Amino acid sequence: MTLFRQIYALLFGLFLLTITSVAYVQFHETQNFLVQQMDSDLNNASNSLGLMLVPVLESGDAVGAETLVNVIFEGGYYQQIKLTWLVDGKQQVWNNAIRVENVPQWFIDLEIFSTITKQSTITSGWLQLAEIEITAHPGFGYHELWRIITNTIMVFAVLFLIAILLARVGLTLILKPLHNLSEHAQRIAKRQFGPDMPTPKTEELKELVRAFNSMSSQLKQVFNSLDEEVSALRKKNLVDQVSNLPNRQYMVSRLNGWLTEPSGGALFLAKFDWLEEVHSKYGYQVRDETIHLLAQKMEQHLQEIAPSVIARIAAYEFAFLVEDVEHDQLNKYLQTLIRTLNKEISKAGCKPNEGFALGVAERFGQMKVADIMAQADNALQKALLENKVFHWFETSQQQLFSREEWRDNLTLAISEKQFQFRWQPIQFCDNQQISQRELYCQLQLGDKLLHAGQFMPYIELLSLGSLLDKCLIEKVAESKLLERNYESVAINLTHNSIGDTDFHLWLKQVLRSTPHVERMCFEIPEASVYSDLDACEKLCSIIRDSGAHFGIDHFGRQFGSMAYLQSLRPSYVKLDQSFAYIDDNQHNSELCRALVNVAKGLDIQVIVTGIQEEDQLERFRTLRLDAYQGFIAPPVNIKS
Structure with missing residues (x-):
């Protein structure tokens, strides 16, 4: 029972007790008053009637006596009047069966009033004429x-x-202050640190509110400190101080994560010898300023073409990792990069199309970091040797389909729901039981079985993400995966769906009618959170209100504040796969620990991904992680 109801019940009980006591006293006082009034009325009636009967009694007029008694008898509440003549002993009796109107019979049956009788002798001088007995009727009292x-x-x-x-x-x-305090405490329990509560006027609550405000402020400061620690570690270990771009260490970790995921894209390696010319002409300060401005221009123009990671990996060497794009878009990216470089080279007083070289290695099939780095470096060296602006690493593997063929094949596959599912278990660290299963989709086109990394770049390029997600969610319902599986099932959402309001409304309707919706999880890439936080908040609110769950994928990959965790409040986060390749001796382990502390401080489950062997998992034991995922437990086909 709430405090409000307890106090309310106490006041209610006290009020009833007071009313009952007052009613009891009032009842008895009224009863005594009415008894006294009836007794007084009986005395008055007896005296009056005695005086009136003296003349008729002296004359022996019985008829006159009856007339006088009737006058009195009919005008009051009298039950019986008995007149006894002392001369001859004659009795005259008058009875009155008075009905008490507007009073329930059960109340009369309580017999609250007893019968009152008054006897007196009528005399004339010393002569006794008669005796009169009057019995009062209690109807007046009732x-x-x-x-x-x-x-x-x-x-x-x-x-x-x-x-x-x-x-x-x-x-x-x-x-009200206590109610506000309760809500404030609940928000603190959920790690939501809002503005301080206003100080109430009640003296007893002032100190309590101040204590809560102080506690909330301190917890908020702890979270902010952890967030600042993450930012500081990133800037110290993963950011080049001159260009403010990621450094070689970050690029290698991203390559590791990228190559372990089903994805496409390419790696560009670039050498800018014209920067050395700037250095020799104007000194290192101008060179550093030129590098800084060049980095800004490249990020500005290249990110408009395709999402990419631009890193400075050496003094005059840069790397460009372009993920999830097809061949034609890579060409456009390359041409935009060359135009941007030529503009900056001209501003620096150098000749365009000179003093730099680019090597491009496109990802095909299963590759390791050393493989793609070697291919990109070979392409770069060939461009330098042949004095060309760029060289694209030649491969015998050809594109499967043209863009229009991809459009036709994918549109047909979505409309007919031709996708096949596999899923990978995510296991708890402490007991090896399964926490959830992440779904992966495949597509059979003719005699080719395509994994997501082969067709997802075209899904994003052709803006088919929302249609694909609707298709997969409907297929999950049709396959009754939630009914057949006791663990949660995780579905990755595309960037297109996250910003699509029509998809939000559709998902809201679907989740309302989905059985076992609490077993459904949706994963949102961290890049989508940074690009459109408002859309993510709306989508996450729909998912949470429906009873489903959601998590953040590739957690820690992006550069930025972790404050979004407080507004989104995900059920779990998945550490980016690049952290699975961190050695204990590397500085990146400090960043990983800080990221875990931020999430655990907000009571968010942390899952490490990319685990291939037990040795990798052992390095994360001290971080208090909740679960792990990787090819240590590979994806398996779903049994029909």
């Missing part, structure tokens, strides 16, 4: 007592209602 009780009950009922309403309003106002 009538008056019932009237007073009903009026009292009505007054008390009105007072009771007024008191209840006033008590409710008063208690609501008095206990």
Whole structure:
């Protein structure tokens, strides 16, 4: 029972006790008053009647005596009058069966009033003429007592209602600070640190509110400190101080993660010898300023073409990792890069198309970091040797389909739901039980079985992400995967779906009618959070309100504040796969620990991904991780 109800019940009980006590006293006082009034009325009637009967008694007029008695008898509440003539012993008796109107019979049957009788002797001088006995009728008492009780009950009922309403309003106002304090405490428990509560006027609550405000402020400061620590570690270990671009260490970790995921794209390696010319002409300060401006221009123009990672890996060497794009878009990216470089070279007083070289290695099939780095470096060296602007590493592997063929094949596959599912278990670290299963989709086109990394770049390029996600969610429902599986099932959402309001409305309707919706999880890439936080908040609110869950994928990959965790409040985060390749001796392990502390501090489950061997998992034991995922437990086909 809430405190409000307890106080309300106490006041209600005290009010009833007071009313009952007052009613009890009022009842007995009224009863005694009515008894006294009936007794007094009986005495007056007896005296009056005795005086009136003296003349007729002296004359022996029985008829006159009856007339006088009837006058008195019919005008009052008398049950019986008995007149005994002392001369001859004759008795005259008058009985009155008076019915008490407007008084319930059950009330009369309580016998609250006893019978009152008054006897007196009528005399004339010393001569005794007759004896008269008058018995009062209690109807007057019942009538008056019932009237007073009903009026009292009505007054008390009105007072009771007024008191209840006033008590409710008063208690609501008095206990409002406690209600606010309770809500504030719940927000703190959920790691939501809002503005401080206003100090209430109630003296007893002032110190309590101040203590909560202080605690909330300190917890918020702890989270902010952890967030700042993450930013500082990133800037110290993963960012080039001159260009403010990621450094070689970050690029290698991203390559590791990229190559372990089903994805496409290419790696560009670039050498800018014209920067050395700037250095020799104007000194290192101008060179560094030129590098800084060049980095800004490349990020500005290249990110418009395709999402990419631009890193400075040596003094005059840069790397460009372009993920999830097809061949034609890579060509456009390359041409945009060359134009941007030529503009900056001209501004620096150097000749365009000279003083730099680019090597491009496109990802095909299963590759390791050393493989793609070697291919990109070979392409770069060939461009330098042949004095060309760029060289694209030649491969015998050809594109499967043209863009229009991809459009036709993917549109048909989505409309007919031709995708096949596999899933990979995510296991708890402490007991090896399965926490959830992540779904992967494949597509059979002719005699080719395509994994997601082969067709997802075209899904994004052709803006088919929302249609694909709807298709996969419907297929999960049709396959009854949630009914067949006790663990949660995780579905990756595309960037296109996250920003699509129509998809939001569709998903809201679907989740309302989905059985076992609590077993459904949706994963949102961290890059989508940074690119459109408002859309993510709306989507996450829909998922949470429906009873489903969601998590953040590739957690820690992007550069930026972790403050979004407080607004989104995900159920879990998945550490980016690049952290699975961190050695204990490397500085990146400090960043990984800081990221885990930020998430655990907000009571968010942390899952490490990319685990291939037990040795890798052992390095994460001290970080208090909740679960792990990787080819240590590879994806398996879903049994039909």
